[in-house]
Amino acid sequence: MTALSTSTVRIDQVPLHKPWNRSRVTLVLVAIGAAVGSVWGLREVDLSLFSIIDGWPETQNLLERMWAPTIAAEDRGFLTGLVFDTFFMAYAGTAIGVLLAIPLAFLAASNVVPFAPVRMLARAVIVFTRAVPTLVFALVFVRVYGIGVLPGILAIGIHSVGMIAKLLADAIEDIDPGPREGVIATGAGRMQEMVTGIWSQIIPSVISISLYRLEIDFRGAPILGFVGAGGIGLAIRGYQGNLRYPELLGVTFLIVVLVLLMEMLSAITRRAILGSELGSASIGRGSSSGQAVLGVDDPHSVAMMSPATTGASAPSGSSAPWTRDRIKLNVAGWGALGLLVGSFTIPDVSIREFFTSIGDMPNVFWRLVPKDMTWLTDRVVNDLLETVAIGFASTFLALVVAVPLSFFAAANTAPSRMVYRFTRLLALLIRAAPDLVIAVILVAAIGLGPAAGTIALAFGMIGFATKLLADNIEEVPDAPRDGVFATGATRVQEVGTGVTPQVLPSMLGNMLYLFDISLRSSTVLGIVGAGGIGFLLNNAAKTLNFEVMGGIILSIFVIVYSIELLSSWVRRQVI
Amino acid sequence: MMSTPATAVEVSNLVKTFDGGRVRALDDVSFSVPEGQLLVIIGLSGSGKSTLLRHLNGLHQPTSGDVRVLGVDVPASKGAELRGLRRDVGFVFQQFNIVGRLSCVENVLSGALGRLRGPRVGAWMYPKAMRREAIEQLDRVGLADRAWQRTDTLSGGQQQRVAIARTMMQRPRIVLADEPVASLDPEISGQVMDVLFRLCLEDNITVLCSLHQVDLALGWANRLIGLRDGKIVLDTLVDETTAHEKVMDVYLRLDPDGKKIEEYQPSRSARASAEEELRRARRQAGAFATGRDAVETIDVRG
Ligand SMILES: Nc1ncnc2c1ncn2[C@@H]1O[C@H](COP(=O)(O)OP(=O)(O)OP(=O)(O)O)[C@@H](O)[C@H]1O
Numbered sequence: 001m002t003a004l005s006t007s008t009v010r011i012d013q014v015p016l017h018k019p020w021n022r023s024r025v026t027l028v029l030v031a032i033g034a035a036v037g038s039v040w041g042l043r044e045v046d047l048s049l050f051s052i053i054d055g056w057p058e059t060q061n062l063l064e065r066m067w068a069p070t071i072a073a074e075d076r077g078f079l080t081g082l083v084f085d086t087f088f089m090a091y092a093g094t095a096i097g098v099l100l101a102i103p104l105a106f107l108a109a110s111n112v113v114p115f116a117p118v119r120m121l122a123r124a125v126i127v128f129t130r131a132v133p134t135l136v137f138a139l140v141f142v143r144v145y146g147i148g149v150l151p152g153i154l155a156i157g158i159h160s161v162g163m164i165a166k167l168l169a170d171a172i173e174d175i176d177p178g179p180r181e182g183v184i185a186t187g188a189g190r191m192q193e194m195v196t197g198i199w200s201q202i203i204p205s206v207i208s209i210s211l212y213r214l215e216i217d218f219r220g221a222p223i224l225g226f227v228g229a230g231g232i233g234l235a236i237r238g239y240q241g242n243l244r245y246p247e248l249l250g251v252t253f254l255i256v257v258l259v260l261l262m263e264m265l266s267a268i269t270r271r272a273i274l275g276s277e278l279g280s281a282s283i284g285r286g287s288s289s290g291q292a293v294l295g296v297d298d299p300h301s302v303a304m305m306s307p308a309t310t311g312a313s314a315p316s317g318s319s320a321p322w323t324r325d326r327i328k329l330n331v332a333g334w335g336a337l338g339l340l341v342g343s344f345t346i347p348d349v350s351i352r353e354f355f356t357s358i359g360d361m362p363n364v365f366w367r368l369v370p371k372d373m374t375w376l377t378d379r380v381v382n383d384l385l386e387t388v389a390i391g392f393a394s395t396f397l398a399l400v401v402a403v404p405l406s407f408f409a410a411a412n413t414a415p416s417r418m419v420y421r422f423t424r425l426l427a428l429l430i431r432a433a434p435d436l437v438i439a440v441i442l443v444a445a446i447g448l449g450p451a452a453g454t455i456a457l458a459f460g461m462i463g464f465a466t467k468l469l470a471d472n473i474e475e476v477p478d479a480p481r482d483g484v485f486a487t488g489a490t491r492v493q494e495v496g497t498g499v500t501p502q503v504l505p506s507m508l509g510n511m512l513y514l515f516d517i518s519l520r521s522s523t524v525l526g527i528v529g530a531g532g533i534g535f536l537l538n539n540a541a542k543t544l545n546f547e548v549m550g551g552i553i554l555s556i557f558v559i560v561y562s563i564e565l566l567s568s569w570v571r572r573q574v575i
Numbered sequence: 576m577m578s579t580p581a582t583a584v585e586v587s588n589l590v591k592t593f594d595g596g597r598v599r600a601l602d603d604v605s606f607s608v609p610e611g612q613l614l615v616i617i618g619l620s621g622s623g624k625s626t627l628l629r630h631l632n633g634l635h636q637p638t639s640g641d642v643r644v645l646g647v648d649v650p651a652s653k654g655a656e657l658r659g660l661r662r663d664v665g666f667v668f669q670q671f672n673i674v675g676r677l678s679c680v681e682n683v684l685s686g687a688l689g690r691l692r693g694p695r696v697g698a699w700m701y702p703k704a705m706r707r708e709a710i711e712q713l714d715r716v717g718l719a720d721r722a723w724q725r726t727d728t729l730s731g732g733q734q735q736r737v738a739i740a741r742t743m744m745q746r747p748r749i750v751l752a753d754e755p756v757a758s759l760d761p762e763i764s765g766q767v768m769d770v771l772f773r774l775c776l777e778d779n780i781t782v783l784c785s786l787h788q789v790d791l792a793l794g795w796a797n798r799l800i801g802l803r804d805g806k807i808v809l810d811t812l813v814d815e816t817t818a819h820e821k822v823m824d825v826y827l828r829l830d831p832d833g834k835k836i837e838e839y840q841p842s843r844s845a846r847a848s849a850e851e852e853l854r855r856a857r858r859q860a861g862a863f864a865t866g867r868d869a870v871e872t873i874d875v876r877g
């Protein structure tokens with residue numbers, strides 16, 4: 001006990017308050033910023049409890065007119081066709097995204113390209129395509145290539161490139177740094193060899209990222225029809241225009257079922273391909289629903305497979321034995337190719353048209369570049385602000401519900417197994433309804449404007465937020481909780497002291513990520529009249545005013561990207 | 576129990592099986608601990624030490640047998656009653672089980688949760704008097720100068736001292752410690768055990784502690800219990816004359832190969848007199864400083 005009397009301070013010198021440090025200051029600043037932003041946002045979109053209560057009779061009225069949801073008999077063939085279109089559009093889009101992303105990822109990886117300007121250019125492409133929502137690309141491409149599946153494929157493809165390339169570039173940079181010195185010193189022969197070497201190591205990453213992206217695109221595809229880009233969204237637009245509400249609701253349910261089915265399908269595929277030893281260290285904890293991954297923006301949550309596992313099982317030469325994994329890989333590969341062929345034959349996309357359109361892409365982007373600043377009108381500024389307001393307000397509303405709910409949806413904090421199952425299912429179902437579809441319904445109920453968009457976004461986000469945050473809670477180690485528990489604390493106290501502080505950093509990260517997502521989504525709400533910049537964007541598209549579109553897209557990019565930079569800064573401060 | 580001194584822990588015929596009876600972790604264990612005793616449980620890995628301790632604060636349900644702690648029938652109690660018992664029974668874990676992201680003070684404060692209602696997330700949610708008390712407890716383990724430091728930035732020994740301060744914050748009557756120094760190096764282990772036993776003596780707290788290190792056990796314990804395959808094979812009071820070799824010998828014989836060991840039957844009269852002695856010893860001021868009075872040693876039969 002003698003060795004312990006080393007404490008040099010007197011007890012009364014120890015402060016009774018926690019001293020301020022960087023991470024605490026940041027946390028408080030973030031909290032204040034979030035509070036101010038939320039209050040401002042809610043006022044800006046003119047949303048209060050009263051307006052919701054006031055609007056309720058009309059909503060109820062509308063719901064009564066919508067009930068019961070139907071699928072019109074004469075539309076069945078048409079709808080079936082659209083369902084197939086949606087599926088193949090998403091599939092082909094993701095496939096193109098993957099194909100374009102692979103070279104881009106190599107160009108963006110510091111251990112492949114020692115040349116900084118090339119890397120930065122590649123990173124810029126990645127950042128831009130990631131920040132602009134699929135629906136915005138679709139809006140542009142529909143104007144250029146006409147209504148149909150082709151612009152949808154292109155939009156999905158171009159937007160997917162960014163995320164896939166980012167994750168893949170990170171995976172490439174994570175692998176064995178050994179070859180790096182070699183590249184700097186030697187010529188092309190060596191370079192080729194290295195790229196081949198890296199390729200064999202990142203195959204599992206390519207597979208897991210592609211599957212993950214496919215899931216996202218399956219979710220996104222049903223709404224592309226809103227702007228004329230093919231798929232089931234066309235039906236929603238049609239019914240909305242003709243005020244055929246029961247049919248509208250019927251298609252909404254159809255979309256929900258479709259999304260759930262696709263999710264199951266990708267979960268099965270994921271398990272089949274990645275469940276083998278090939279993917280033993282694979283991405284995410286695939287829940288029963290197969291939505292495996294946390295923040296898209298955090299490549300480390302999409303844990304890449306270690307090169308060690310893969311080196312052993314990746315097909316490395318023609319003489320490799322036919323192991324189970326290799327067979328699986330081949331089946332998957334041929335299956336993927338078959339589906340791709342299907343994508344171009346079943347929805348009737350001309351291959352020639354497709355390749356011309358790809359070649360035409362630089363021209364399209366050039367037309368979008370604003371040559372002056374006339375596009376930046378007061379109305380644009382105003383609507384951009386409204387977009388941000390919707391982002392704040394909807395994130396706030398979603399979190400108010402999702403944060404408490406997430407504790408019920410986490411296996412380790414839920415009061416009972418039943419509650420846990422129910423909450424997870426609820427989150428899954430809410431998630432399956434695309435927010436834009438909800439926005440369409442709400443616009444019909446409470447009228448045009450940002451209030452409808454905010455509620456729609458918030459509602460759609462509750463499911464996703466609950467799932468993300470619950471996953472965070474489930475990751476918390478048990479030992480510290482046991483420590484608190486053993487002091488005789490109640491269960492609520494145990495969660496408060498033993499879980500909350502541990503989960504705070506990852507939750508905060510995901511909350512920022514959710515804000516990011518809602519901001520992106522709020523840029524397109526205006527397309528269905530639910531507030532924000534989307535309205536002007538849609539108008540510019542209708543009048544073929546490419547430079548205005550370009551200007552607006554650029555400002556969307558600036559806003560989304562600065563929020564992303566801000567949140568990654570916050571994350572670094574707090575973690 | 577019928578004896579006059581208050582009984583802190585009374586275990587009788589405790590049996591615990593896992594995996595539907597295939598693993599017999601505790602096999603008819605009976606013993607009782609008078610208040611104020613410093614009891615050390617030794618035994619090889621897998622002998623059932625943790626399982627035994629976990630029955631005492633209701634973390635395990637017995638397969639059969641009785642467990643009474645501070646007069647409470649542990650297996651039968653639940654909810655508020657069980658929480659009340661846990662407040663009186665501190666638990667020190669091998670892996671410390673502190674919340675690393677919180678400061679030392681906040682970890683210590685969590686020991687006072689049982690005295691409060693509702694959840695607490697940070698230090699600011701506790702009354703000032705409690706914060707002062709927590710800092711005092713930290714001072715007792717020699718860490719007042721680290722009060723607001725993040726606990727996971729401390730060394731292992733320091734983290735365990737924070738955990739001990741948290742336990743003391745509970746104002747427990749019994750402390751259960753499950754191999755509290757197993758993940759620390761020998762020198763630090765000694766320090767941490769010193770802190771634990773010293774504080775418990777000062778506050779007159781009964782201790783049941785499982786340990787691997789016989790040396791440490793001999794330094795502080797009034798009594799040793801040896802477990803093997805879930806059975807008590809040794810129950811002896813300890814004094815300065817208890818030779819290390821002798822206990823080591825016993826410890827070695829806990830090994831499954833030591834075929835000679837048979838089931839141990841405690842001698843009631845011997846224990847009663849030993850307890851008498853102990854109480855007297857404790858009444859003498861600073862029992863630990865003056866050294867414990869000689870108590871009888873019970874042999875292992877066989
Ligand atoms: N939850 C459990 N499920 C199944 N078996 C268990 C469980 N807990 C303990 N056991 C078994 O009970 C026996 C006693 O385990 P216990 O952890 O009590 O031993 P121990 O003496 O604490 O060992 P150590 O020194 O390694 O901590 C072992 O055979 C162990 O495998």
Ligand SMILES: [Mg+2]
Nearest residue numbers: 624625753754
């Ligand atoms: Mg143990």
